[in-house]
Amino acid sequence: MNFQTAVEVFMVLGLLVAGVTTLAFRNRQNILIGFRVGYTYHSERVWRKVNTFAGVFSIVYSLFLLLLAFLGVSLEVFMFIAVAFVLLELLIGTWMAKREYELEELSKEAPEKPARGEMHASIRRYVLLQLAFLAGYLLLTALLWDRLPERIATHFNASGRPNGFSERVWGALWTPLLVWLLPFALTLPARDPGFFAKVAFYPGSVRAWCGFTTVLSGGVMLLFSLIVLYNADIVSSGVINYGVFIFLGALLLSFYRLLRVGKNGGV
Amino acid sequence: MLGNKKEKALKKLKKELRSGLYSYLVLSILEQEVELHGYAIRKKLGELSGGRLVPSEGALYDILKSLKKLGLLEDFWVEVGGRPRKYYRLTEVGREVLEELRGEVGGIISVLERIRG
Structure with a gap:
């Protein structure tokens, strides 16, 4: 094998x-x-x-x-x-x-609508931010397309040496697009307040959840951008390592917020 | 064989008659009650019709979805006893459309009365 x-x-x-x-x-x-x-x-x-x-x-x-x-x-x-x-x-x-x-x-008896407790969720700014990350990445890739080799480096070892390669279209276009779709697909259902369980262990705040998926989206698009810049000979592979540290740090912080945040959105 | 045919025709025509009527009735109930849960809409329909006009959960689900898609009503979630419950209310367009439909229904009723003599 x-x-x-x-x-x-x-x-x-x-x-x-x-x-x-x-x-x-x-x-x-x-x-x-x-x-x-x-x-x-x-x-x-x-x-x-x-x-x-x-x-x-x-x-x-x-x-x-x-x-x-x-x-x-x-x-x-x-x-x-x-x-x-x-x-x-x-x-x-x-x-x-x-x-x-x-x-x-529709088959479970419900009381008259209570005066309080209406659930609202607005995810507009998170969706717009994630779309902006994608647009920024696509713009950068389009500008540098001719400078990218036919096979681009897509994976690096701990010392920053490339150890995985892809065809240009796959590595610079399809893979980033698919990876971007994952946090986006996890953000969209949050517009429906019923998506979030009203139980103790579940993310208490829609904002914290969308914050987490948006950091994830921004982080992966940052890394893909650095990979494109590396393949276009603009930055060294060391910069990608810094990008990974920044991404992981931001992700950990937003994950911590997700676990600690109260139902009203305050930590 | 003939009985079967009659049953089949009756079932089909009843379904056709009711499908439009249910939408009108749901809009009318929401106009009167302002904000209602889907369960309460079914219950109200049952009370008003003596149990004759009660759509199944699946049918009511489709009616509510379709009325929402047309912009005639809006839904919203309310947390009740730790469980999200969905309530419905009419939109302004829904009110206007209902007013127009009322004239239409009035026309149908008067034709039926004239037929019956």
Whole structure:
């Protein structure tokens, strides 16, 4: 088994374990394993239905990815398909959870609307910021496109030496776009207040959650920008290391805020 | 065989008759009650019709979604007992459309009365 196949198989095993454990915990709500959003936490029926789907779907696409790995599909194509499956699972799972929860709502007696307690969530500025990160990256890449080699360095070891390479279109365009989509897809559902569970261990503040996904988005786009600048011979690989430290620092801070923040948004 | 045909036709026509009527009734109830939960809308429909006109949860879900998409009502979440509950209210456009529909329904009723003599 060559190195590329080994990496792909390792990733498949991770996805397969996630799928099997999700299926195994489909009848038991918990804080660590499963499709954990407000709708699934507030209804055992919705939890069971969505996690059965997510578990089975994960197992099926993991097996498909395993087949691709043994067929020798390139790492870029493999990654593209894997991320697309994960995004599809997120989209279908969220849609299904919302629909099932709202259907259940119609059969559960509710009191007259209380004077207080209306839930609002505005994610506009976070969405705009993440779009700006993407636009900034695409602009930079477009300006430097002709200076990039046909195969660009995309991965670096701890001492800053490149140890992974990609075709220019994959490395500088498709991969960054797909990676950018992940935090974006995790931000969009937050516009619906029902997405967040009203339970003690769940992110108490929509702002803190969106702050976390926006830092994640900004961080990965910063790193991809530095990689483009390195490949265009504008910065050294050492700068990428500094970028990684800055990114990890900001991510840790926003994660800390996410864990500590109160329901009103204050830490 | 004939009974089956009659049942089938009745089921189809009832469904067609009710689908438009439900939207009108939901808008009318929301105009009267201002803000209501989906469960309360079903309950109210049941009370007003003596249990004859109660859409299924799935049908009401689709009606509410479609009315929202048309901009005739808006929904909002309220936290009740630690659980998010969804309530509905009419929009200004919803009020205007309901007013227009009222004339339409009035016309239909008068035609029916004339047919019956």
